[in-house]
Amino acid sequence: MTTKTYINEWMQALQLEINYLKKFGGSRFIITNGRLLSNEESYNYYFDTAISLRIPVGSAIKLEWGAMNSKGKVLSSEGRGIILSLEKGFGDLIPDAFLLHDPWELLEHLIERLDEIKKNKQKRVRVKRLMNPSKDTKHPIEKIKSNVHELVLRSKYNPVTFVWGPPGTGKTYTLARTAANKYFQQKKVLILSHSNQAVDVLMSELTDFIKKKHRFREGDILRYGGNNGDALVNHHEITTGGLIEKQVPFLSQDRMRLLEERTNLKQDLANSFSKRDSDHVMELELQIGKLFEKIRKKEVQLVKDAFIVGATLAKAASDSAIYEQEYDVVILDEASMAYIPQAAFAAAIGKRVIICGDFKQLPPIASSRDPLVAKWLKEDVFHHAGVVDSINDGELHPQLFLLKEQRRMHPDISAFTNRYIYHSLVGDHQSVYKNRNQIVSQAPLKDHATVLVDTSFTGLHCLSDKTTNSRFNLLQLLMSFQLIHEAYLDGTKSIGYVTPYRAQANLMESLLEEIYRDECQKADIIAATVHRFQGSERDVMIFDTVDSAPQQRPGMLLTGKDSERLINVAITRTKGKFLHVSNRNFIEKHIFQGKTLRQLVDHQVRNKQSITTKEIGSWVQNQHSKLRWIHAIKLEAVFRDLNSARGSITISLPVGTNLSDEWKEQLLNKGKHLKVTVISDQERDFSDELLKVQFPFPFVMIDEKVLWLGLPLEGAIDIRPPYIAARLCSRNVCEYLLKQFI
Structure with missing residues (x-):
C-alpha cells in the first residue's frame, strides 16, 4: 500500500467517525434553568448544570429541547454553569434540555493535517518509515550501557523506534531521561500523548531529572495546554500559565480579575436574573476574548523558544504553534491508545520518532462500526506496523525495544500477567518482593496479595440498566464497598475500584460520594471503568466483573476481542493487593478455558487464592454505619425498620415467592399512612x-432510603448457606433501583 493510499483511507475513516458522531451524538448532559442573555446575531443562553462540565470554550455542541434542536458553541463553561451561543432561539426560558457534545472538530483538524502531509514528500517518507519499519537497525549494539542508553542510541541512528513498555517497567523513567539527553544536546523534542495526565506525568519526571542535574533553564521546557493536574503541582514554572505570570504579570492579573468577576456574576445569575446582569456577562465575555488573544500571542512565542514541548495529540494537531514546527525527536507516549492517523501525524513532524506504549493494554476507542473505522481507528500502530506479528512469530521486531523488568506489582499478582499476557517475556525486579509486603500485610484478607472474592450462589443480582443497557450488580457493589472500607480502616490510603461496566462504576462513584465523602477526601479512593483507569495505579485495586445470573451469557467486554487487554489493565494497576470480585460458578459455566477471565479465575483457584461467601464473617471486621451485613434468618432488625417506616415500603417478591406468616403479619399490620408497593407477578393481600x-x-x-438486599429470604433463588443480607442506607442507590421499574 502506498503512503498516499494510507492517508486517503485514514481521512475517509476519520470522516466516517465524524459523520457517525454528528448523527448519533456523543456525550449527553442534562442542563436546566436556561435563561436568554441576548439575541443579537446569535441566541446566548445561560444554563445551570448538575456537575462541572469541562467542555472547552469554542467547542461545537447541539442542544435538544423536546422535539426542537439547535447547533451552537460553548462561550464559557466554569463551575456549575455554562453559557451557550445557539443558532436558534427557544424563548426566554428553557426549563431543561439535553446538551450533546463530542469533539469531532478535533478529528476535522487531524484530517487537515493529513491532507498537508499528503502534499509534502518529506513528511510522506516519514509516515512510510513508520508504517513499514526497516528490518535493519543502525545503532551500535556494542556500545549499549543501559536501557536509557539503548533508547538514546536507537533514536539517534534509527528514524523510527518502537518501545514496548508493559506496566511498571519504567517507561516514564526511560522516556524522561531519553528526552533529557536530547535536550542536553540542544535538540528540539516534542512529547505527545492522547491524555493530559500522561503528558503531565512524563513532563514532571523529565523536569525533576533536569533539575537534579542542575541544568534547568526557565522557558526551555514547556507544558503546553491542559488543565495542569496534580502531577505538575510542583512545576508551575514549566506551564504556559506559570511563565506568563512571571514574564508578563499584567496579562495574568487581568485574566484572574476578569475570570473572578465572571464567576461571581454567574453565581448571581444562578440565584436571580436581570437584564443588567445579562448585559454585563456578555460584555465580560468580549473583554475576556480580547485578553485571550494577547495571551495566545505570548503562548505561541513560548512554544517557539522552548526546546522541549509537551502537549496532547489533539492539541498538537489543532494548534499551529506546534504543527507548523519541526522537531528533532517526537516522543509519542501511550501510543496503544492513539489512532493510527495520530501516530502518523506525530511521525511526520519529527526527524526521529519514538513510539511508546503497550499493545497488551486497551486499544483506541471509536464509535462507528464501519470496517474502515475498525481497521484504522480501533487498532494501534504496533499491530499495523508488523511489530505484533513478529512477537506472534516468536521474535522481537528489530525496531522494537522491550522494557522487561516490572517494579510495580507484588510477584503473586504479576505471576498471572507475566505468564498469560506477556508470554514470560517480562520478569520481576527484586525490589517488588520487599517493597509491597507492607500493603499485603494489611486488611482486608491480610497476608494475601491476590484474592478471588467468589460471589457464587448468592442470588441472581446482575441486571442491565433500563436506560443505558450497561450492567450492574448490587451484591457485588456492596461487597466491593466493604473491601474498600476494610482497606481504608487498616491504613491503606490508595485504593482503586474498577469495573468494565459504566453503570456499576457510576453506582459506586455515587455511593462513595454519598456515604464515604470524608474518607475520600482524606485518602486517594477512586471508582471508574477500566477504560478510565488506564495509566493510573493504586496500592489496593478491586476489580468487579459484575457478570452473573440471571444474565444468560457474559458481556463482550469480558469475552470479546479486546477482553484480554481490559483484564490486563484491571490487574496491572495494582501495587500490593489485587481483589477480584467475581462469580466463579457463572464464569466456569459460560466462559471457555482459553479466555483471559477464565484463565484468571482458574489461576487464582489453583493457587489457593480464593475465598467464598462462607468466609465473609472472617474478613468483614468493621461494619460501616450505613452498610451492615446480617444473617438473613435473623429478622428483628428488618422488622424494626418496617415498624419505623414513615411513608413507603417497596418489596420485591420474585416468581414463586411464598412469604412466611411472620412477614405477612408485619406487612398487613402496617399503619394507614404507609404505602406498600409490591414488585411481583401476582397480587398480594398487603x-x-x-x-x-x-x-x-x-x-x-423503606422510605426510599433504606435498602435490605437478600430479604425476604423466601424470594432468594440460587443461594447456598450462609444466607446473608445487607442493610444499606443510601438514597442514591434506592433512587437508582426504583428507576429500573418506572
Whole structure:
C-alpha cells in the first residue's frame, strides 16, 4: 500500500467517525434553568448544570429541547454553569434540555493535517518509515550501557523506534531521561500523548531529572495546554500559565480579575436574573476574548523558544504553534491508545520518532462500526506496523525495544500477567518482593496479595440498566464497598475500584460520594471503568466483573476481542493487593478455558487464592454505619425498620415467592399512612400498589432510603448457606433501583 493510499483511507475513516458522531451524538448532559442573555446575531443562553462540565470554550455542541434542536458553541463553561451561543432561539426560558457534545472538530483538524502531509514528500517518507519499519537497525549494539542508553542510541541512528513498555517497567523513567539527553544536546523534542495526565506525568519526571542535574533553564521546557493536574503541582514554572505570570504579570492579573468577576456574576445569575446582569456577562465575555488573544500571542512565542514541548495529540494537531514546527525527536507516549492517523501525524513532524506504549493494554476507542473505522481507528500502530506479528512469530521486531523488568506489582499478582499476557517475556525486579509486603500485610484478607472474592450462589443480582443497557450488580457493589472500607480502616490510603461496566462504576462513584465523602477526601479512593483507569495505579485495586445470573451469557467486554487487554489493565494497576470480585460458578459455566477471565479465575483457584461467601464473617471486621451485613434468618432488625417506616415500603417478591406468616403479619399490620408497593407477578393481600414485573432478586426498601438486599429470604433463588443480607442506607442507590421499574 502506498503512503498516499494510507492517508486517503485514514481521512475517509476519520470522516466516517465524524459523520457517525454528528448523527448519533456523543456525550449527553442534562442542563436546566436556561435563561436568554441576548439575541443579537446569535441566541446566548445561560444554563445551570448538575456537575462541572469541562467542555472547552469554542467547542461545537447541539442542544435538544423536546422535539426542537439547535447547533451552537460553548462561550464559557466554569463551575456549575455554562453559557451557550445557539443558532436558534427557544424563548426566554428553557426549563431543561439535553446538551450533546463530542469533539469531532478535533478529528476535522487531524484530517487537515493529513491532507498537508499528503502534499509534502518529506513528511510522506516519514509516515512510510513508520508504517513499514526497516528490518535493519543502525545503532551500535556494542556500545549499549543501559536501557536509557539503548533508547538514546536507537533514536539517534534509527528514524523510527518502537518501545514496548508493559506496566511498571519504567517507561516514564526511560522516556524522561531519553528526552533529557536530547535536550542536553540542544535538540528540539516534542512529547505527545492522547491524555493530559500522561503528558503531565512524563513532563514532571523529565523536569525533576533536569533539575537534579542542575541544568534547568526557565522557558526551555514547556507544558503546553491542559488543565495542569496534580502531577505538575510542583512545576508551575514549566506551564504556559506559570511563565506568563512571571514574564508578563499584567496579562495574568487581568485574566484572574476578569475570570473572578465572571464567576461571581454567574453565581448571581444562578440565584436571580436581570437584564443588567445579562448585559454585563456578555460584555465580560468580549473583554475576556480580547485578553485571550494577547495571551495566545505570548503562548505561541513560548512554544517557539522552548526546546522541549509537551502537549496532547489533539492539541498538537489543532494548534499551529506546534504543527507548523519541526522537531528533532517526537516522543509519542501511550501510543496503544492513539489512532493510527495520530501516530502518523506525530511521525511526520519529527526527524526521529519514538513510539511508546503497550499493545497488551486497551486499544483506541471509536464509535462507528464501519470496517474502515475498525481497521484504522480501533487498532494501534504496533499491530499495523508488523511489530505484533513478529512477537506472534516468536521474535522481537528489530525496531522494537522491550522494557522487561516490572517494579510495580507484588510477584503473586504479576505471576498471572507475566505468564498469560506477556508470554514470560517480562520478569520481576527484586525490589517488588520487599517493597509491597507492607500493603499485603494489611486488611482486608491480610497476608494475601491476590484474592478471588467468589460471589457464587448468592442470588441472581446482575441486571442491565433500563436506560443505558450497561450492567450492574448490587451484591457485588456492596461487597466491593466493604473491601474498600476494610482497606481504608487498616491504613491503606490508595485504593482503586474498577469495573468494565459504566453503570456499576457510576453506582459506586455515587455511593462513595454519598456515604464515604470524608474518607475520600482524606485518602486517594477512586471508582471508574477500566477504560478510565488506564495509566493510573493504586496500592489496593478491586476489580468487579459484575457478570452473573440471571444474565444468560457474559458481556463482550469480558469475552470479546479486546477482553484480554481490559483484564490486563484491571490487574496491572495494582501495587500490593489485587481483589477480584467475581462469580466463579457463572464464569466456569459460560466462559471457555482459553479466555483471559477464565484463565484468571482458574489461576487464582489453583493457587489457593480464593475465598467464598462462607468466609465473609472472617474478613468483614468493621461494619460501616450505613452498610451492615446480617444473617438473613435473623429478622428483628428488618422488622424494626418496617415498624419505623414513615411513608413507603417497596418489596420485591420474585416468581414463586411464598412469604412466611411472620412477614405477612408485619406487612398487613402496617399503619394507614404507609404505602406498600409490591414488585411481583401476582397480587398480594398487603399491597397498595402492584408493579407486575418479574424481578430476579428480593429486596425491601423503606422510605426510599433504606435498602435490605437478600430479604425476604423466601424470594432468594440460587443461594447456598450462609444466607446473608445487607442493610444499606443510601438514597442514591434506592433512587437508582426504583428507576429500573418506572
